[in-house]
Amino acid sequence: MAEKMLKITLVKSPIGAVPKHRATVTAMGLTKMHKTVELPDNASTRGMIAKVGYMLKVEEA
Numbered sequence: 343m344a345e346k347m348l349k350i351t352l353v354k355s356p357i358g359a360v361p362k363h364r365a366t367v368t369a370m371g372l373t374k375m376h377k378t379v380e381l382p383d384n385a386s387t388r389g390m391i392a393k394v395g396y397m398l399k400v401e402e403a
Contacts, residue, residue, distance in 0.1 A: 346383035347403035351376060354397040363394045372398075 352372040356364040370390055371379045380403050381387045391400055 347380045348383050348387060348391075349378055349380055349401045349403045350391070351378040351399040351401075352397060353399045356394075356397060359394075359397070363397070366390050366394050367397060 350370060350372070352367060352375055355375055356367045359367075370381065370387075371377075383402075391398060
């Protein structure tokens with residue numbers, strides 16, 4: 343069975359955010375505003391979303 347995926351879009355600029363939050367957004371592969379990436383729905387991805395969720399829009403793929 344295929345692993346569930348999440349579509350994650352950067353909707354708020356990380357400029358002015360805490361440096362750790364900027365690093366987390368970059369680690370997720372989000373480099374520009376309104377860029378969307380698909381990441382697996384696992385504990386590490388959910389932890390990143392919990393940390394910087396105020397900058398993201400998350401949907402199930």
